[in-house]
Each structure stands twice: as C-alpha cells, then as structure tokens.
Amino acid sequence: MRHMGGERVTEAVASCLALLRTVVDQDWAGVKAGRLDWNCRQTAEHIAGDLIAYAGQLAGRAQHDYVPFEITLDEGTDNQGHLHVIETTGALLTAALRTTPPDVRAFHPYPFRSANGEGFAAMGVAEVLLHTHDIAEGLGVAYEPPAELPEFVLTTIFPQVRPGPDHWRTLLWATGRGDLPGRPPVTEWRWNNNLVLPTDRLTLQGVTPAAAADLRAGGDGGFEWIDGGPFQGTRDAAGMMTKAYEEGVHRPEWGLFVLVRREDGRAVGGMGFHGVPDEEGQAEVGYDLAEAARGHGYASEALSALSEHALARxxxxxxxxxIHEDNVPSQGVAVRAGYVRAGVEEERTAHEERDMDRELRLYVRRRAAANSE
Structure with missing residues (x-):
C-alpha cells in the first residue's frame, strides 16, 4: 500500500479548480456558500488558508500548537486570484507531504493532538471537497468529485462512520451537508486522526480502515515490515477491524495498532482489541510479533502501554x-505486562458463557491493578 496523500491533494485541488473556473464570473462576494455563514469568496480564502496551515504544521514540525501565522490575500483580489491562491497553497501542501518522513507527526487538536502526513492530506482533501461543495451550492451549480477522493477521506479520518454505497453522499451526510436513507441527520461532527502511543523503543500506531483493508488483502498497510512480517494474526485482526468498520461499529481506540520500532521505523507486530468494552467494562486484547522480532521484550512493552492507556478510561x-494453554511465551508477555491468570470461576464463566475455547487460558488486568502501580 503506497501512501498517496500528495497525489490526493493534487487531485482534489484540480477538481475544485475545474468546477470553480466555470463560475469565476459570478458574484462570489454577494452569495452565501451553501449552509455556511461565509460568502463564497470568504470560503475560497478559507480553503487556501487550511491548505497552507496544514503545510506549515508539517514543515514546521509543530508539536504543541498551530504555527502562529495566517494567510492574507491582497486587497482587491478577484475570483480568479482566489483560485490562483488555492492552486498555489495546494501545491505547497503536496510538497510538504512528499518531503515529510512517514514517522513525523505534527500538532492537530482532533482528537488525539497530532496527525501524520496521511492525516493532514485527508484533512486537506476534506476541506477542499466540502467547501467546493458549499461554494457550488451557493452559486447554484452541481459538484461531484472523483469517487476515490471522498473514499480516501472516509477511510482515513472518519473511521467511526459506516461506509455507504456512495462515498461522496456518505461524506456529505457525515459532515452535516446531506441526508442518507435510514440514517439520522448529523448536526455535530469531528474527524478522527489515528491514535499513536509511544513507548521507550516503539510507537503503537493506530491502523486506519484503509490500512486495515490493505493488510487483510495481503498488503503492508503502508508500513515497512521486518522480514517475516506481518504475521498472520495481524492480518486476521485487520480483517476483524475491517468488518467492524463496514458494520459501523469500529471505534478508533479499540481497533488494531501496528508496533513500529523507533530505531529504524520498521513494523515488528500487531496488537489491539477485539472490539469496544462490553457492558461490564471488559475488553479483550490480542497481539503477535513477526518471528524475527521475538525475544526482545517488544510485546510486553507494547502491551503495558496499551493496557495503561485503556485502563485510564x-x-x-x-x-x-x-491465550492457548501451550503458548508459554505469550503467557509470559501478559504476565510481564501486569496480567494475572484468572480465577477458576472466572475462567469457567468465560468457557461456558462467553464461548471461550477450552484450550484457552484467561489472563486479566484490572483497573485497580493499573491504579496501584
């Protein structure tokens, strides 16, 4: 899976310009942009402002806040000039994306305080598509971007949204701009960049629906793996996550994470949850490593970090x-990460009421244990 963030931004800007050039002679300043409070000219300036802001976050490696600058167009800039600025700022974001290493993350508030290049690309594409739609609606013309663009946005920064048969209508619905049969209107929304959890030697990088689908299909998910990776368990987990996404029940913090080694940026394994916590506040974890990465303590280090993050909720x-009764190394991983073997009654309940395989042994880490460390 090759990351195509830069290409997607270029395609989105081209789609925007192709439409808006057909209405460049209309009065943009005197017409509201769709349901927005801005007029069409202000909305065009906002598109350019977002594109340059995202380029600035990546280029400046901003970590704690926005880089303190804004774009200001010259007084008297006409509609054609606004399009020129959108084209220019789009090119700058594309250049920033192409020159930013994949492990770099920069500040963005929603929802985990940072985003990688792919996230900034998806946010940029979203701003271009949605506000082009707003301008088009205000000026009374139809706009339909290439289908792969809203799909890229949805599978990258809207992991909580159940996909529909039409990506563009689904994105419009998810951002309060349209209706979908059988779904209630959306009045408030935020996109979701992937969650990343750091440890001493690793980063646990939340897998997007796009990456999960690629892993399930036999790809690399956009990660550079060590020899022998990813292990089959990671691909199976990606399949589970993809199914949850397709059913609309996936939640980013309860999906799959890829373990990436800090020293060389290579992925060594997968770890994550089998779904959101149940009514009793219990969630199940699973993990595996490529064989070449075993024996170095990576799994215990990652499981400790993931468990502490979850138990803080x-x-x-x-x-x-x-864990299978014969899998002694995996049992050791759990114990080193603070898990203990469940009691006889709890394990019996898991076998009889939760349909856990009889050859599996249950290990548990509770909130109280996390709070006492």
Whole structure:
C-alpha cells in the first residue's frame, strides 16, 4: 500500500479548480456558500488558508500548537486570484507531504493532538471537497468529485462512520451537508486522526480502515515490515477491524495498532482489541510479533502501554487476554505486562458463557491493578 496523500491533494485541488473556473464570473462576494455563514469568496480564502496551515504544521514540525501565522490575500483580489491562491497553497501542501518522513507527526487538536502526513492530506482533501461543495451550492451549480477522493477521506479520518454505497453522499451526510436513507441527520461532527502511543523503543500506531483493508488483502498497510512480517494474526485482526468498520461499529481506540520500532521505523507486530468494552467494562486484547522480532521484550512493552492507556478510561474496568494453554511465551508477555491468570470461576464463566475455547487460558488486568502501580 503506497501512501498517496500528495497525489490526493493534487487531485482534489484540480477538481475544485475545474468546477470553480466555470463560475469565476459570478458574484462570489454577494452569495452565501451553501449552509455556511461565509460568502463564497470568504470560503475560497478559507480553503487556501487550511491548505497552507496544514503545510506549515508539517514543515514546521509543530508539536504543541498551530504555527502562529495566517494567510492574507491582497486587497482587491478577484475570483480568479482566489483560485490562483488555492492552486498555489495546494501545491505547497503536496510538497510538504512528499518531503515529510512517514514517522513525523505534527500538532492537530482532533482528537488525539497530532496527525501524520496521511492525516493532514485527508484533512486537506476534506476541506477542499466540502467547501467546493458549499461554494457550488451557493452559486447554484452541481459538484461531484472523483469517487476515490471522498473514499480516501472516509477511510482515513472518519473511521467511526459506516461506509455507504456512495462515498461522496456518505461524506456529505457525515459532515452535516446531506441526508442518507435510514440514517439520522448529523448536526455535530469531528474527524478522527489515528491514535499513536509511544513507548521507550516503539510507537503503537493506530491502523486506519484503509490500512486495515490493505493488510487483510495481503498488503503492508503502508508500513515497512521486518522480514517475516506481518504475521498472520495481524492480518486476521485487520480483517476483524475491517468488518467492524463496514458494520459501523469500529471505534478508533479499540481497533488494531501496528508496533513500529523507533530505531529504524520498521513494523515488528500487531496488537489491539477485539472490539469496544462490553457492558461490564471488559475488553479483550490480542497481539503477535513477526518471528524475527521475538525475544526482545517488544510485546510486553507494547502491551503495558496499551493496557495503561485503556485502563485510564472511565468505561474500562478490566482487560483480558485469551491465550492457548501451550503458548508459554505469550503467557509470559501478559504476565510481564501486569496480567494475572484468572480465577477458576472466572475462567469457567468465560468457557461456558462467553464461548471461550477450552484450550484457552484467561489472563486479566484490572483497573485497580493499573491504579496501584
């Protein structure tokens, strides 16, 4: 899976310009842009402002806030001039994306305080597509971007949105700009960049629906893997996540994470949850490593970090890992990460009421244990 963020930004800007050039002679300043409070000219300036802001975040490696600058167009800039600025700022974001290493993250507030290049690309494409739609609606013309562009946005920064048969209508619905049969209107929305959890030697990088689909299909998910990776368990977990996404029940913090080694940026394994916590506040974890990465403590290090993050939430009381009775190394990973073998009664309940395989042994880490460390 080759990251195509820069190409997608270029395609989105080209789509925007192709439409707006057909209405460049209309009065943009005197017409509201769709449902926005801005007029069409202000909305065009906003598109350019977002594109240059995202380029600035990446180029400046901003970590704690926005780079303190804004774009200002010269007084008297006409509609054609606004399009020229959109084209220019789009090219600058594309250049920033192409020259930013894949492990770089920069500040963005929604929702985990940072985004990688792919996230900034998807946000840029979203701003271009949605505000081109707003301008087009205000000026009374139809706009339909290439289908791969809203699909890129949805599978990168809208992981919580159940996909529909039409990516463009789904994106419009998800951002309060349209209706979808059988779904309630959206009045408030935020996109979701992927979550990344750091450890001493690793980063646990949340997998997007696009990357999960690629992993399930036999690809690399956009990661550079060590020899022998990814292991089959990671591909199976990606399939589970893809199914949850397609059913509209995937939540980013409860999906799959890829373990990336800091020293060389190579992926060594996968780890994540089998779904959101149940009514009792319990969630199940799973993990595997490529064979070449085993024996170095990576899995225990990652599982400790992921468990601490999850158990800090108010809606989680316990995490469980179901491990085959013969898999002594995996049992050791769980124990080193603070898990203990479940009691006889709890394990019996898991076998009889939760349909856990009889050859599996249950390990548990509870909130109380996390809070006492």
């Amino acid at each position: 108010d809606d989680v009381d316990a995490l469980v890992a179901a």
